[in-house]
Amino acid sequence: MAEFLQFAFSGLTVGAVYALVALGFTLIYNASDVINFAQGEFVMLGGMATVFLSLAGVPVPLAALIAVAATTVVGLALYKLAIDPARGASAVTLIIITIGASIFLRGVASIVFDKRFHSLPHWFGDRPLTVAGASVLPQSLVVLAGALVIVVLLWAFFERTLFGKAVLATAANRVAAKLSGIDTGFVVGFSFAVSAAIGAVAGVLVTPITLTSFDVGTLLALKGFAAAMLGGMGHPVGAVVGGLVVGLLEAFGAGYISSQYKDAMAFIVILAVLFAMPNGLFGRTRIERV
Amino acid sequence: MAGWTRRVFAGAAAAALMAFGASAAQAQIKIGAVLSVTGPASFLGDPSKKTLEIYVEQINAAGGINGQRLQLIIYDDGGDANQARTFATRLIEDDKIVAMVGGSTTGTTMAMIPLFEEARIPFISLGGAIQIIDPVRAYTFKTPHTDRMACEKIFQDLQRRRLTNIAMISGTDGFGASMHDQCVAVAPRYGVTIAHTERYGPRDSDMTPQLTNIRNRQGVQAVVNAGFGQGPAIVTRNYAQLQVPHPLYQSHGVASKQFIDLAGDAANGVRLPASALLVASMLPDSDPQKSVVVNYARTFEQKTGQPVSTFGGHAYDGLMILVEAIKKAGADPRKIRDAIEATRGFMGTAGVVNMSATDHMGLDLTAFRMLEIRNRDWTIVPEGGS
Amino acid sequence: MTSHSPDIAAPPAAGLLARLASGKLAVLLVLALLVAVPPLFFPSGFYYRVGAIVWILAIATIGLNLLMGFAGQVSLGHAGFLGIGAYAVALLPSRYGIHGIAAMVIGAALSAFIAWVAGRPILRLRGHYLAVATLGFGILIAMVLTNEQWLTGGPDGMRVPRLVLFDWPVRGSDTWYWIGGGAMLIAAWLALNLVDSPTGRALRAIHDSEVAARVIGVDVARYKLAAFVISAVYASVAGSLLAFFDGHITPDAAGFLRSVELVTMVVIGGMGSVVGSVIGTLVIVVLPQTLTFLSDYKHIMVGAFIMLFMIFLRAGIVPSLAALVRRRG
Structure with a gap:
């Protein structure tokens, strides 16, 4: 039982990161149909900028705030300089642009920062808590709580604010949204900014546990994309569930079956789920208009 | 259009000339x-x-x-x-x-x-x-x-401490996989049994499931981590988090002081074979390698x-x-x-x-020193007669 | 509608010349010149090597373009087939004494079989779901190649025995340049014929709208599967040739990044354009070589170039330039 709990905590911690990356994918996808493969780079930027600011003497909380703000600006710039100019291009073209952007951002980070691994101090120390025989780092709880807060804030934003409803309307039908007076370009730009901010927050939260370096983004984007698809693309709850499930599958796979093939478990389950539910766990069938 | 191509060619020719001129000088x-x-x-x-x-x-x-x-x-x-x-x-x-x-x-x-x-x-x-x-x-x-030398150095130290049953946790990258195989190959020569094997991906950020299994495995007396990059730092942190009671060995893949920075207090007590470079300032002045490193x-x-x-x-x-x-x-x-x-x-x-x-x-085995990390710094493990 | 065949569509204003240039033969002629002319200016064997890699990888890109540009299905796991082809010619000759060419054929057959079996459930998925399924599939293959060390040599890879044709050991970058170029031309010729056949028309109909294609009686699932299998064979053959040429193969050949690179080549060159696939491969292979003088800044520029190409030539290099010429002409 202690063993089961230990695996579960491991899976939830890693899964929470995947969930936040998947959430970023979802927000941008909903607003613009773009799959943003630079999403992992936002996580990297959040972590790395905090590390280097704090090395430069800025207190960590302030460094984290600046890092999140800077990453948000990068997200906006990505939209303004690379996505918006290609308006009307096919979805695949836009995806390749984001891949170019991720290579670009990694290159910049390797020069502005460096190519080594870095860490941040744990928020509440690194003495593990014991829960029913499993030992958990306080920082894991911080990550989980942070993910929860972000999800709740997003939910409140979409359900409780007029602008949130405008974003939802854009996601549902861009033309109709435009006709009813919504500035859809602004909505898309806003989605990029929020996704970047969420990514950066994820980077700040997990760097004490997972460490960071200029090239952590690729793997996170890959796993986050898989998680978003597992949950059902465009569905925020699906993204969170998908992320947690992928994290748990990896942890239980490593613990109970084979640590060598743990990533395989996650993808086998994703394939199986998609064969049974071709639109993911929470996705709806989209009807194609001819 | 024509002007554009002419400019490109002129530029290329100038660059070629410059390169030629430099090499001739x-x-x-x-x-x-x-x-x-x-x-x-x-x-x-x-x-x-x-x-x-x-x-x-x-x-x-x-x-x-x-x-x-x-x-x-x-x-x-x-x-x-x-x-x-x-x-x-x-x-x-x-x-x-x-x-x-x-x-x-x-x-x-x-x-x-x-x-x-x-x-x-x-x-x-x-x-x-x-x-x-x-x-x-x-x-x-x-x-x-070679990675075989690292395994041999670690196994010599195990012999000194009279430990024979070990578990290995290795990265699935080239470094980890190759060292793992070499350790398996030379273990019998040192009377060491590798009782349990775990792996992790080179970019993994959490190894607690693997280490939980190692901790729960009966008879394991020491753990060897074959890996480089950020992996060993995370293994070491998770190892401390789970309070695994056995001695932990890292490899020569832990190549700089940065490992200690990343692993923090969790690194205390970890041993590893390393070149004299890591402990340059601690070498006695009589050591012929000292000035170089x-x-x-x-x-x-x-x-x-x-x-x-x-x-x-x-x-x-x-x-x-x-x-x-x-x-x-x-x-x-x-x-x-x-x-x-x-x-x-x-x-x-x-x-x-x-x-x-x-x-x-x-190079021979004397090129390696056995180090132990204490109080966030390296110390050289005295090697007695061997 | 115009997105899939710009390099074979006739610009109306340019008359006879344009109609000639639009034929299959003309496309092959352009490609043949592309292979034959540059060696006249090659100062060293290094250029032959880069050229050989371009032609060999272009085979995989042309195949992937059949799937993406004509059938409209994105695969993020195609390097998996590249890996199967590569390891077939590494393993079968060294372990079972099978001749290199036979090993290449077996590899292609195995890729076709795997694509056929895996393709049935995978291709029921649409759009990005298909992408993630193929991604998972490619990762599984790469993982087996990395982890089954007793068979594949693990992450550090394994040696590939040299190809011997009628007692003639095939060696040298220049030799492989011509072999790669020839193989690429054959691959392009087959692809052009396929595109022009009823199958090609059916694929295009699927690309434009699956539902519409189904309504007019196209067996959508069968044609999609056919395109998937064909593209897998193309990738496998490319993998085999690359392995022969390199003489050493690592699991990177089957990795996710390689898959993404193949997709990038297709899209940058132009979806639905055979010439585009070759040009796309050329750009992605040659760009990093020409930018080495930038040292640490190389990756920044590669990323920037990819973005610029896609923003300003959004249908891909070849179709976009063709459209530009047509508008001017």
Whole structure:
């Protein structure tokens, strides 16, 4: 039982990161149909900028705030300089642009920062808590709580604010949204900014546990994309569930079956789920208009 | 349109002229390096690149070799074997180098070896695995210790502590997989049984499931982690988090002080085989290696502002062995090869190098020191009689 | 509608010349010149090597373009087939004494079989779901190649025995340049014929609208599967040739990044354009070589170039330039 709990905590911690990356994918996808493969780079930027600011003497909380703000600006710039100019291009073209952007951002980070691994101090120390025989780092709880807060804030934003409803309307039908007076370009730009901010927050939260370096983004984007698809693309709850499930599958796979093939478990389950539910766990069938 | 093409051609012609002019001005010796400066092995390639650049500049500032300047051409293969081979071809056929230092990983090295053997150009690899020099190939050398030596050093220490049953946790990258196999191969010779094996991906951020299984396994007395990069730091942190009671051994893949920074207090008590470079300032003044490692460590840290790593040290050793050979043999690749093979008593950051026709690495087990981390710093484990 | 065949569609204003240039033969002629002319200016064997890699990888890109540009299905796991082809010619000759060419054929057959079996459930998925399924599939293959060390040599890879044709050991970048170029031309010729056949028309109908295609009686599932299998064979053959040429193969050949690179080549060159596939491969292979003088800044520029190409030539290099010429002409 202690063993089961230990695996579960491991899976939830890693899964929470995947969930936040998947959430970023979802927000941008909903607003613009773009799959943003630079999403992992936002996580990297959040972590790395905090590390280097704090090395430069800025207190960590302030460094984290600046890092999140800077990453948000990068997200906006990505939209303004690379996505918006290609308006009307096919979805695949836009995806390749984001891949170019991720290579670009990694290159910049390797020069502005460096190519080594870095860490941040744990928020509440690194003495593990014991829960029913499993030992958990306080920082894991911080990550989980942070993910929860972000999800709740997003939910409140979409359900409780007029602008949130405008974003939802854009996601549902861009033309109709435009006709009813919504500035859809602004909505898309806003989605990029929020996704970047969420990514950066994820980077700040997990760097004490997972460490960071200029090239952590690729793997996170890959796993986050898989998680978003597992949950059902465009569905925020699906993204969170998908992320947690992928994290748990990896942890239980490593613990109970084979640590060598743990990533395989996650993808086998994703394939199986998609064969049974071709639109993911929470996705709806989209009807194609001819 | 026409003006545009004319400008491009004019520019290209000017660039070509400049290149020609530069090479005509002073005789140069061209040496090359293909390193994994980016990609998953960038923490190997990056310090190597910096090291080569620093020392080639120093050598040239001091008048070059035999009055000739060294020209260093570095390409980044991103850790990809196919790219490495393309750049090796470029160095051989296009840049016409006389010798090469580098090839950061075993995979990229193995992909490049046939080219250098065929072109008969000496190739000093910085890759770890023993297959690079076993069997011996005429033009291929290497400077890092082999992973088999790391296993042997660890097992010797286990013998001293009378521990026989161990678990291994290894990365699935080239370094981890190769060292794992070597440890399995030499374990019986030291009476060591590998009772349990776990793996982790090179970019994994949590190894608690694997370590939980190791902790729960009956009879395990010590744990060996074969891995490099950020993996060992996370293993060490998770190990402390789970309060696994056995001694933990890391490998020579833990190559710099940064490991201690990343692993923090969790690293206390961890032992690892390492070259003298990591403990440069702690060596007794009587140690013949001291001046070499202290100088290299000081130079690297001053120039880059980063802690010295043994991976950069391997590049230093490779470059210096090559420079010594060129001093003796001139700029003819075949004569350089003979001179490298004749290297004896060369004092490098990894230890004393004695090459021969049957040994193209030239290091023995004495090159490794057994270190233990205490209070966030290295200490040298006294080795008694052995 | 115009997105899939710009390089074979006739610009109306340019008359006879244009109609000639639009034929299959003309496309092949352009490609043949592209292979034959540059060696006249090659200063060293290194250029042959880069050229050989371009032609060999272009085979995989042309195949993937059949799937993406004509059938409209994105695969993020195609390097998996590249890996199967590569390891077939590494393993079968060294372990079982099978001749290199036979090993290449077996590899292609195995890729076709795997694509046929895996393709049935995978191709029921649409759009990005298909992408993630193929991604998972490619990762599984790469993982087996990395982890089954007893068979594949593990992450450090394994040696590939040299190809011997009638007692003639095939070696040298220049030799492989011509072999790669020839193989690419054959691959392009087959692809052009396929595109022009009823199958090609059916695929295009699927690309434009699956539902509409189904309504007019196209067996959508069968044609999609056919395109998937064909593209897998193309990738496998390319993998085999690359392995022979390199003489050493690592699991990177089957990795996710390689898959992404193939997709990038297709899209940058132009979806639905055979010439585009070759040009796309050329750009992605040659760009990093020409930018080496930038040292640490190389990756920044590669990323920037990819973005610029896609923003300003959004249908891909070849179709966009063709459209530009047509508008001017």
